Each structure stands twice: as C-alpha cells, then as structure tokens.
Amino acid sequence: METDNQRFNATVQPNSAFLVELKEKLPEFFTRENSFDLEKFQAALKEKNVSELSEGYQLNFIGKDYARRQAGEMPTTVIVPDENQNNGAGKNSQNLFFTGDNLEVLRHLQNNYQNKIDVIYIDPPYNTGSDGFVYPDSFEYSDDKLKEMFGMNDDQVARLKSIQGRSSHSSWLTFMYPRLFLAKRLLSQNGVIFISIDENEVYDLSQLLSMTFGESNLDTLIWNKESDGKSGSLKAVNRFRKIHEYILLAYKNKDINFNKVHEPLKGRETEFATANLAVNSNIENKNHPNYFTITNPLGDQFTRQWKWSKEKITSLKKENLIYWGSDGHKQPRLIIPFDNRRTVYLQSILNYGSTTLGRLEFEKLIDKDVFSYPKPTALIKKILAASSKKYSTVLDFFAGSSTTADAVMQLNAEDGGHRKFIMVQLPEKTYHTNSDGSEVPTKGGKAAYEAGFRSIDEISRERIRRAAAKIKADNELTLPTDFDGSFKHYRVVKPNRIALERIEEFKPDTDELVLDTVTAFSSDALGVAGNASGEQTVLATWLAKDGYAFDADIQKIDLAGYQGNLVENNRLYLIRENWSSKCTEKLLNLLGTHELNVQAVVIFGYSFNLNDLRELENGLKQLDGNVSLIKRY
Structure with a gap:
C-alpha cells in the first residue's frame, strides 16, 4: 500500500x-x-490592454523540469522529536533546530510557517569544486517513469541523471531551485531572503532568483571579507586579490523599508571619526584644572592637559568611546560614534567582520578549528538589525556552524528583542565506514571527528549551546529573564525498511492489522537518538501538516483506556493501536454531551481494523455536531 x-x-x-x-x-x-x-x-x-510578451530571456538547465517537480512534491519523511532535548534544555524554547535534508524540512514547513518567516539568511554551497558540494538528491524514479513525466527520450534521461554527484552549474541549479521556490512561500509579505555566494554561481543565482521572485524584486550587496584585516585563506591572483563575496537579496515586496543600524563603538581608527583629547601634547600646564593622568586598560598612563574634565573623560571610558590605537598603547582619542546619536542605512558594500574573524570566534567557542569558513556574527547581526523586528522569525536552512543562531541570540541580548530562529542542517558525516567496520575520518572532517563530532549538525547544535552560555556570562546583569538561549530539536528521517514493509503489507479493505506499525516510527526503530515513541513521531509530523506550531498545546485524553491526543482543544488525533468498541462508545459520549468539542478526529489508518473504523465512522455521522473523520495512511 x-x-x-x-x-x-x-x-x-x-x-x-x-x-x-x-x-x-x-x-x-x-x-x-x-x-x-x-x-x-x-x-x-x-x-485590460496588457500585451503578451512573445520573446524574453528564460533560464534553462538540465534537470529544470525535475527541479520544478520537486518543488511540488509532498514530504516522504517523518519528523522525529528529540524528546531528551525538548523536555530538557529546550522545553520552554521557541527556537527550532531540524536535522535532515533541507528540502524535506521546507516541505514540512509549508503549512505551519507559510507567510510567517520574516528573514531568511542562507550560505549555500558555492559549487566551486572544492567546497564539498555534491548533488544530494536521488532520482527515485525509474527511467521509464522519468520519460513519462518529462517527455524525455533515452539520451535526455541519461543527461539528467549524469548531473548527480557532479559540481556542474546544472546540478547546482537543480539543487537550489526547489529550495528557493519553497522558501519564497514561507516568507511573510514583508519578508526578505539574503544569500551569500561568490563569483562562481552569482550569475546563475541571480537568474534563478529573478525567475522565482521577479527581477524587479532583487538587490545585490558586496561583502568585504577582509574588512578586519587580511585573511590568510585568500589566494592572490596575477591581476588582483579577491577580497569580496556577494550577498543577493530577494523580496516578496520591494516596497519594504530596512531599519537604520547602529555602527559599533569599538574598532579601528579608519572606521570612525576621531578627535584628539589632548589640548596639545607639548603643553604641560600642571596648574590647569584639566591637567591630570589617564590610565588605559593596559595600564599605560598619559599625563597632560585635556579638553574635558576628569569626570567627563571617565564617563567616555565607560561608554567605550576612547580609542587607544591599534595596539592599545597609543595616546587616547575620542571616538565619534554612530550610535543613537547617528544611525545609518546599510551600504551596498558591507565592511562587517571577515573570514578570519568568523574562524577565530568559532574556534574560541568550540576550542578547535573544526569548520571551514564560518561567517562572522558581525555580518549576520548587521543584516538582521537592518531587516528584522524584535519579534521576527529568522530561518537558515543551511545552518552550517550556526552563525545565524548565534547572531540572533546576540542581537536579542543587545536590544531586548525576542527574535526566534529556525536552523536546518544535513547530518553530513565526518567519517566513512570501511568494509571491516572501522571508521575513517573524511578528508575535511578529520579535526571534527577527532574532537568527537560524528556529523556536522552536532557541531551546529554545540555552537548554539556554547554561544548562549557565553552571552549569558557576558551579559549577566542586563540579560532579560526571558532570554531564549536554547532550541527544540527534530530529526527529519525517511521511514526505514521495516516501516515501509508494514505499510506495504497493510490492506485497508480487510479486518486484518499489521501489528506494531506505529512502533516502526519510533526513534529507536528509525535508528536515531532522541527517545521518541512512534506515536510522538507521527503526531509531530501531522501537527506540521495541519498548520500547528511545534509548541502547540497537547493534552492526553482517556478513551476507555486508550489515550488520544487533543490538540489546541479543536482536533483529536488517534494514533495508537488497540482501538475498540468501548473506545468508540466513550468518544461518542464525550462528544454528545459536549464534554469534548472538536472539529475533526484524525486517525492513523494502520492502527484501525475495518470493523472498528466503520463503527467509529458511522457513530460520528449520527452526532448532531459536525465532526469530520480524517483517515491518513
């Protein structure tokens, strides 16, 4: 079946x-x-006097029809809650972390997050041939089916399948198209997506966004990735040194306005207007009221005549408005800040953070260099400060090192915001298994493997935990009591062979059941951690399908010894096996006396034999109320 x-x-x-x-x-x-x-x-x-265009540019690539089909498919995976995390550190969190294929996660989110995401930032594979990008999707259709679906001949099917596992432009576009199409549907009417990319795919990405969002709804920013100094990872070329990447923006509605952003108070002298604090370094009028000693954080002392009083300069020090030079030992200068006294719009060239800074701040958190080229939080924070509100929801479905989650939490700590993040990361292994069962680290995963991380998503989640701990330590006195420094965790997993066999064996038109079908969806049966029962997995999957939030109110209701799940007091989910006539009688009695008021009863069809199902169906039809029965397989 x-x-x-x-x-x-x-x-x-x-x-x-x-x-x-x-x-x-x-x-x-x-x-x-x-x-x-x-x-x-x-x-x-x-x-309406609108002329049809007979000519125009259109982006075409091998696999385009396959990609378009993927954008319309329903998920074939289930959502497995990590009960250990969700009932532990993440119990009260509204942040979400999904481990799994981001295309499947985007499909699951179409109902409960459509038009609800305010900002999306992604840093997808750049498809350079050296960034580890391999086409991750499998062609699950036979050659005959592909020919039937897309009207292809044998040669065209062979060309379509040849892109799998190759770093070609066609494979990258086929990979990105359905993800961007589904991401657009998640954006709110004033939502915006930011995508980091380099010159290898910037042209194709621009055309893909134009096809998806419309060319009038696009913008381009340039990020100077050496703005904090030279990056040792960059290679010089004979003509010039590449120190930039691109960030492409796409909107649902380009009429939106970004927020002005505050510039940081600290930084190099070249990034700020500064002014001398000393009246004249050569004047030493010891009797002048503004003649006194200033001590810098490193202990250096400067004694001379100053422009302001000692109290004024002490106040400036507390505001971090004094610049001590690049080495911290120079004569003090006043920083003229771009804070509340002066806010600015983002410029088209972004000078925030660098690849070196991103790597260093990540290493300080994780203690090891286990991730290549993480973006700096300084860059993502500025993007979010410009494009989000204090209650915005931020999505990153290429979570990587979870810089975006870190930036969201930092920004909330700074401005008292309550932004929520949703992270998605594929569980890419840091090792492969030899024929003898021994584990060998992958080429790029050796450091992570030796540090105890078996997959990239483990690194992503650990970064969030350590970043939250640092934020709490650094802001102990000012952090809001409701600061959200955790997340709920879900794994998006394909049903295994056991689950699929039980589904295939099930015959809905007979009175025979295939036992333990629900159990086949438990975390243990699916081979993942988290301690989730099969019922919890099915329920989490269905709640997303029916548009409920992942923190929806769920109450257990007793039906003659059978436990049902009452969600938000309007829908009853019956998933477990062992339903009986007594259960039907109890449910009908509760509904008939209005002790229970629901709009629909949703059942896991594999748990109900034909007689019990008919009895329940007929009983609901006889009620005065309009309670629908939804059968799912």
Whole structure:
C-alpha cells in the first residue's frame, strides 16, 4: 500500500507547484476541475490592454523540469522529536533546530510557517569544486517513469541523471531551485531572503532568483571579507586579490523599508571619526584644572592637559568611546560614534567582520578549528538589525556552524528583542565506514571527528549551546529573564525498511492489522537518538501538516483506556493501536454531551481494523455536531 503522500507525488507534474501558487493568487481563472482556463486569462489580458510578451530571456538547465517537480512534491519523511532535548534544555524554547535534508524540512514547513518567516539568511554551497558540494538528491524514479513525466527520450534521461554527484552549474541549479521556490512561500509579505555566494554561481543565482521572485524584486550587496584585516585563506591572483563575496537579496515586496543600524563603538581608527583629547601634547600646564593622568586598560598612563574634565573623560571610558590605537598603547582619542546619536542605512558594500574573524570566534567557542569558513556574527547581526523586528522569525536552512543562531541570540541580548530562529542542517558525516567496520575520518572532517563530532549538525547544535552560555556570562546583569538561549530539536528521517514493509503489507479493505506499525516510527526503530515513541513521531509530523506550531498545546485524553491526543482543544488525533468498541462508545459520549468539542478526529489508518473504523465512522455521522473523520495512511 502507498502512503497518502506517495500517491500525491505520483501525480505531480513540473508545473504543479506553480499552478498551486497561481490558484492562490488568481482563483477566478481556474475551472471546477482545477484546470487553468488559459482562454479566460488571455481575454482578461486583452480587456485590460496588457500585451503578451512573445520573446524574453528564460533560464534553462538540465534537470529544470525535475527541479520544478520537486518543488511540488509532498514530504516522504517523518519528523522525529528529540524528546531528551525538548523536555530538557529546550522545553520552554521557541527556537527550532531540524536535522535532515533541507528540502524535506521546507516541505514540512509549508503549512505551519507559510507567510510567517520574516528573514531568511542562507550560505549555500558555492559549487566551486572544492567546497564539498555534491548533488544530494536521488532520482527515485525509474527511467521509464522519468520519460513519462518529462517527455524525455533515452539520451535526455541519461543527461539528467549524469548531473548527480557532479559540481556542474546544472546540478547546482537543480539543487537550489526547489529550495528557493519553497522558501519564497514561507516568507511573510514583508519578508526578505539574503544569500551569500561568490563569483562562481552569482550569475546563475541571480537568474534563478529573478525567475522565482521577479527581477524587479532583487538587490545585490558586496561583502568585504577582509574588512578586519587580511585573511590568510585568500589566494592572490596575477591581476588582483579577491577580497569580496556577494550577498543577493530577494523580496516578496520591494516596497519594504530596512531599519537604520547602529555602527559599533569599538574598532579601528579608519572606521570612525576621531578627535584628539589632548589640548596639545607639548603643553604641560600642571596648574590647569584639566591637567591630570589617564590610565588605559593596559595600564599605560598619559599625563597632560585635556579638553574635558576628569569626570567627563571617565564617563567616555565607560561608554567605550576612547580609542587607544591599534595596539592599545597609543595616546587616547575620542571616538565619534554612530550610535543613537547617528544611525545609518546599510551600504551596498558591507565592511562587517571577515573570514578570519568568523574562524577565530568559532574556534574560541568550540576550542578547535573544526569548520571551514564560518561567517562572522558581525555580518549576520548587521543584516538582521537592518531587516528584522524584535519579534521576527529568522530561518537558515543551511545552518552550517550556526552563525545565524548565534547572531540572533546576540542581537536579542543587545536590544531586548525576542527574535526566534529556525536552523536546518544535513547530518553530513565526518567519517566513512570501511568494509571491516572501522571508521575513517573524511578528508575535511578529520579535526571534527577527532574532537568527537560524528556529523556536522552536532557541531551546529554545540555552537548554539556554547554561544548562549557565553552571552549569558557576558551579559549577566542586563540579560532579560526571558532570554531564549536554547532550541527544540527534530530529526527529519525517511521511514526505514521495516516501516515501509508494514505499510506495504497493510490492506485497508480487510479486518486484518499489521501489528506494531506505529512502533516502526519510533526513534529507536528509525535508528536515531532522541527517545521518541512512534506515536510522538507521527503526531509531530501531522501537527506540521495541519498548520500547528511545534509548541502547540497537547493534552492526553482517556478513551476507555486508550489515550488520544487533543490538540489546541479543536482536533483529536488517534494514533495508537488497540482501538475498540468501548473506545468508540466513550468518544461518542464525550462528544454528545459536549464534554469534548472538536472539529475533526484524525486517525492513523494502520492502527484501525475495518470493523472498528466503520463503527467509529458511522457513530460520528449520527452526532448532531459536525465532526469530520480524517483517515491518513
């Protein structure tokens, strides 16, 4: 037997996702059979004097139709809650961390986060051939099915499959298209996505964003990745030294305005206007009221005549408005800050942080150099300060070293905000297993493996924990009591062979059950950590499908010894096995006396035999209230 999502995916065409989006915006041009009425649409264009364009540039690449189809498919994975984390450190957190394929996570989030994400920042693989990018998706269709779906011949199918595992432009575009398409649907009406990229794919990414968001909704920023000094990782070329990367922006609505941002109070002299504090370094009028000694943080003393009183300069020191030179030993100068007295808009060239700074701050947290080229929090904080509000939700579905989560927490600590983050990271292993069962670190994963990290997502989560601890230590007296320095954790996992076999064995039109189908979705059965039961996995997956938040109110309700899940007091989920006539009787009694008021009862079809299902279905139909029964497989 196929699952509901498998049956749906079998009907998806390359234009399915586009038609869904089109129907949401222009429902009047669709028939009762959900077909697009092209003639009616063309007539409307003519009536409004809108000319159809017969020519124009279009981005084409091998795998485009496959990518478009992926954008319209339903998830084939389940969401496994990490009960140890979610009932422990993350119990009261509203931040989320997903371990899994980000395409599947984006599919799961389509219902409960559509139009709710305010800022997306991603740092995807640059596809340079040396950044570890390998096409991660598998072609799960036979050659005949691919030919049927896309109208291809044998040669075209071979070319489509040849991009798998190659660092080609086509493979990168096929990889990125469905992710960007689904990400756009998550953005709020005033939402914006920032994407870091270098010259290798900046052109293709620009065209892809133009195709997805519209070319009028794009902008480009340049990041000077040596703004804090030279980066040892950069290589000189014969013509010039590359010290920049790009950050492409795409909006749903380009009419939005960014916030002005405060410039930092500390930094090199070249980044700030400064002024001498001394009246004249050669004048030593010991009787002048402004003649006294200033001591810098390193213990150096400067005695002379100053422009302001000792009290004034002491106040400036407390505000970190005195610059002591690049080595900290120079004569003090006044920093003229860009703080509340002067705020500015982001400039098109961003001079915040550097690749070196990103690496150093990461090493200070983790104690080892286990991650290549993490972005600096200084850069992400400025982006978020400009584009987010204090209650914004921020998504990064290429979490990497979790710089974005760190930046969100730092910014909240600084301005009292309550921004929430959602991180997604593929569990890329730092080792591979030999035929004899021994583990060997991967080429780029040796340091991480030796530090005890078996996958990249483990590094990502540990960075969040240590960053939160540092923020709490550095801001002990000023940190809000409701500061959120943790996260709830979920793993997005494909059902294993046991679960799939039980699904295939199940026959809904008979009175025979395949036992322990629910158990096959437990974290133990799926081979992941977290201590989640199969019922908890199915429920978490369905809550996302039905648009509920991951912190939805869930109450256990007793139905003659059978435990149901009452969600937000309006939907009852029946997932466990061992449903009986007594359970039906108890449920109908609660509904009939209005002790329980729900709009729908949702059942896990594999847990119900045919007789019990019919009895429940008939009983609900006889109630005066309108309680629908939703059967899922």
